Amino acid sequence: MKLIVAYIQPEKLNAVKQSLYEAEVFKISVTNALGCGRQKGYHESYRGADVEVNLLKKVRLEIAVNEDFVKPTVDAIIKGARTGKIGDGKIFILDLPECIRIRTGETGHLAIG
């Protein structure tokens, strides 16, 4: 089992949801995130004083999948989120030792699927 964590551009969320849906990946968690990578921040000013904003608005996805769904999920995220411009985001894949569905007590592959 793997946990796929991805940081994407906020406005790409809809496209990513769409491509995940097409890849038959229906389970997803989304949180608001702030972050920065190689992309530079932008300038804000407030009452004449400059504010440099280093942390940019991002959206964080978390998707837990069985091994055979790792590739389709990653491909779908890339398909939805990629523009080719700096700031498209990153995908991390983590090993997931256990997973439990609270309602039924099922564990492992059954709980994920």
Place this chain on the structure above:
Amino acid sequence: MRAGKRTLLAVLMSLLCMTTAVFAEESAPVDMATFTANNIWMMVATFLVFVMHLGFATLEAGLTRAKNTVNILFKNTLIPAIGVLTFALIGFNLMYPGEAFAGRWFGFSGFGISLPEGGVTSAYNVGYTYWTDFLFQAMFAATAATIVSGAVAERIKLHSFLLFSVIYVAIAYPIVGMWHWGGGWLAVQNFHDFAGSTMVHSVGGWGALAGVLLLGPRLGKYVNGKPKPIMGHSMPLAVIGVFLLWLGWFGFNGGSVLSGDPGPVSYVLVTTTLAAAAGIVGAMATSWLVQKKPDLSMVLNGCLAGLVGITAGADAVGISASIIIGAIAGVLVVLAVLGFDRARIDDPVGALSVHLVNGIWGTLAVGLFSAEYSFLVQLKGVLAAGVFCFVFAFVLFLAIKHILGLRVSEEEELKGLDIGEHGMEAYGGFQIFTTQ
């Protein structure tokens, strides 16, 4: 305590009546006490119309996304300023050029405002002084541009919008207003638009339609040809806006009596309120039937639709007619919002449905519900104002598009106009989901 207050009130009233009685014996057009009371009411009405700008600001902010809030508030702050300044410079004299231009299509009596002889006495007008006249009408002028602001929200360049507003409010609004209120060609044909269903609301609405058509829909509004909801970020702000507008309408319509005459003013306030209430109910019923669940934003639009609808005939139609006009306005506004959406005419706040559709409906309704006015003349007024305003606004927007550009870049639209146009945020320190 209550009794004490009442006694005090009774004493004051009788004093007022006595002064009125004393002055009434003089031969002036109207006695000083009545003139003062009239003028005070007209100034109160001016304050109420003024506060409508806050209503528009909060309503439009509430019905658009958090990332564009600074921008929409900025526009709504500039508009009253533009309205008052341009009206002082040329608008007032374009709209009220004087009797020399009676029955005409166009008149102008010079730049700037200055006190005419007897301008602060009842010889000028029994209802108000020259200064009150100017300020009340100037507040009206600015509302026309505010209507455009909501419809083109979330995608128009700030400087392009401001330039449009200056020219539209300074020239288009007063020219159309002159046709009727300035004694122009519509006035002599017994056209009736009491407080501006056509003269104010449709004028704004036609301008908005031209802008929306040239701008196109917001990014993400249509996916694979289907309309998607882009939710406003604050229903509480929208509700505050609508109630402020309703409050302001007591001045908008009540002040359009142009004096404090007790009978007409109180009657107009009753028809105005009943139409607003009926608009709410009509919109609720329609929304509940068509959308399955009653939509608050539709009901808010319904209240305004009822108010816009009754504005043309608030003094001329009966009580039951005012309720019918309001209820139909409430139905129309919901159908119009859904219809514009399907037609790919993206109007974030429903300004077209409220001000344009119901401005037309309200003006025509006068012809249907009042025996004194002809439906055909009403229709003529609606069409004339429509053609003039739409063409004027379309050409103006088109010219601005070629010179300055109209729409912000895709990247800016996604990031929000607050950062793009102003470099600041409305809700500093808050995390906001901006996924559209």
